[in-house]
Amino acid sequence: MDWQALWLSVKLSCFTVILLIPLAIIVGRWLAYRQFKGKSWLEALIMVPLVLPPTVIGYYLLVGLGNQSVIGQWVEQLTGQQLVFHFSGLVIASIIVNIPFAVQPIQRAFETIPMDIRDAAACCGMSRLRIFFRVELPMIWPGVLTAMVLCFSHVLGEFGVVLMLGGNIAGETKTISIAIYDSVQAFDFDSAGMMSLVLLLFAVSALALTTSMSKRLGGHNSASQR
């Protein structure tokens, strides 16, 4: 049982969610409220990480963020460390890969807010920020929760991207899904089974918890929609 790998996975999931969700809220809100030319192209672009094989994404990220790339070299100059084969690179990769999981549910949630409510909120004299926190956020909360759960569980299970970009270095980029794979490769099925079970329990409880929370919050919202 590789606890270090599990901790790494959990850390990766947490960082991804914390950084991605606010970004997804901004993007989701913008997409929900605006109509413009090329909007469907942009939405399709956001979906791209869903259809590309993770190893392909991992490869392109390696090329784009590695020490032969502009970004990679700039970061190395700035911080003395690389992005790739480093935990920070995994976080960036996870954020990119999970964009559709985060943006989609949140955008849909914003779209369900009736125009009347938004109009009334503006006419009540509340500033945009205040409207967001007082009116919109409570109404989209189930969507945000869904996005958080999807991203969290997806990152926990991420394999191809992490392997390609991380290099499977223990303590740095060897997440639990890779540890499981390694165990299987080494015919250590007991260990693999144990870790898989732990991962499964973890993911299922996280899902159950957030689903039940989502029901409580969503309850009084849905009943009041006309």
Place this chain on the structure above:
Amino acid sequence: MPRNVDLICDISQISPIPLEAHFSCRAGEVLAVVGPSGGGKTTLLRMIAGLTLPQQGHIHCGDVLWFDAKQSISLTPQQRHIGYMPQNFGLFPHLSALDNVISGLDHVPKALRKQRAVDWLARVNLHGLPDRLPAQLSGGQRQRVALARALAREPAILLLDEPFSAVDRETRERLYIELARLKQQLSIPVVMVTHDIHEASLLADKMILISQGQMLQQGKPFEVLSHPNNEAVARQMGLRNIFDGQVVEQDIERNMTWFTLGDELIVSDSVPALTIGQSIRWVIPNQGIRFNAISSARLCKSLNKLEVLIESVLVMGESSRIIASVVGTGSMINADVPTHLVHKLALGAGMKTSIALKSEQIHILSNGRESSQH
């Protein structure tokens, strides 16, 4: 209530939807914006609120310039300080009635907000339900909360979008009375969108008729109803009896115009500038058609007696719709008659009877046969 200011609105645009409106609404006046669905009424209201921007024009409220396309000035809804009640009330579903009203009280110091909100709810006659969520309130109660929220803002103007359409008949009647009462207390312009002309007649001091983005007529509701500018307006106002005629004679001094309806001669009090022999279109509202004038044998110059053959009588509760053809002309008359009168006069299909058209209610539409030339 502060600010005795007037609203002046002059806007026009071609896209995304065509809209042209020029009107004003004085402080303390209720202006009804009437017209068919999709005609641009809600868009106009949202433009006044600042929720969308017209392409051209300007909007003033008192001395404050709210919007001017030429100078690229546009105040946000927050800056315009308006009270807005959207069609479905727009109550925040996760906040209680009290909290909804408090949302409009950002301009009041925090400590006073709760009490102020309670006061406003009392003022719209909503007692004892401050902690209820909108889902737990009836339609009429929700409407009052929305109204309280809009008024709590102490706005410069009040905008209502079809305020009564989502409410049942009985509640609507009560709310009419409330709004009429409130109107007296408020000294701000109130702009109300409605598709119901009857509602406009009851509540509004002034109305404008908007159809397909064009402002067809403005004026007091009664005026527009009795003196529609043209056939389009007449139809919008629900006037069904529009006919052709040819001018026979005019007597300007005595306010009389004679024209033909088929072979019959009709006289009207309406005297626009016409020439003999000119073709006209004329209209008569429902109140001008009398069925029981026949019972009295008196004839005076204001009666236009016509023989009609009743084609059908459709009883619809307290009122009945009678469709009859005018003998010798082929024109059809559509009249709403109280059912008790139908029974009293024993009116039925296939029956021949006489009706009278009141000359003072007959209105000659300007531009003659303009409807067909458009």
Place this chain on the structure above:
Amino acid sequence: MFLRNIINTQFFYPLVRRLRAGGISLLCAVIGLVGFSSVSVASDAPAIAAAASIQFAITEIARRFQQQTGLSVRISYGSSGNFVTQIKHGAPFEMMLSADEVYINQLHQAGFTQDEGVIYAIGRLALAAPKGSALILDSDLVGLTQLIEDGKLSRFAIANPDHAPYGESARDVLKAKGLWDALQPSLILGENAAQAAQFTISGSTQGGILALSLVLTPEFTKRGDYVVIPDALYHPINQRMALMPHASATTERFYHYMQSPAAQEILTQFGFNLPKTVTEKGD
């Protein structure tokens, strides 16, 4: 209950407001943490890349190394092809043990190694089958031929010949025996030697041609049987290793340890042949 109280309007919004106030600074802190922290505990133990097919032997050698010297290394097992790409893009591996020579040569040509490296072992093949399989094991592959002719072979595993050296050699063997074409419909390709071994003992195939070093382990022999395939049937699988330019002292010691008698003994145990000219290059 508790959660409901938290979400209760009176609590939630003040909480959210306070969160928002600290939110921006929290975000900055987090980014800083991510960007600048070196979270790894074992950043002192050098990272070494090794082909998956040699994992059992190398793990044992690394263990002995630590026993003898007290120094430890972090070995990452994977596909040599992937490692090459990663090293080219900045992977911090200080040494690479490949399952063949091609990849080390590539890295050397591209300037990513100190020198052309040395051959540390010569890999060998085995014909293996899960216990209870219908495949009869013999070093001439007669049993396999029989099974194919009877039409009873449904699945057979080898590593992917396109990028795994053990797969290439497996192909050599099958072609030498004239079985390559007949086997096509039943062939399952593992992404690397270890996965081919996986397929073989998982019971989803009737057998495979695998790396001998993988097959010799107790974990394998518990579940499957094998027979060594004669070296003559395939080109020798020369396995080369090389140091990267920035290799630390620990890694260099490990490099040399790999060529020591102690390591060679372990390699032999795991079924590797030893290079005859081990002292000519490198050490």
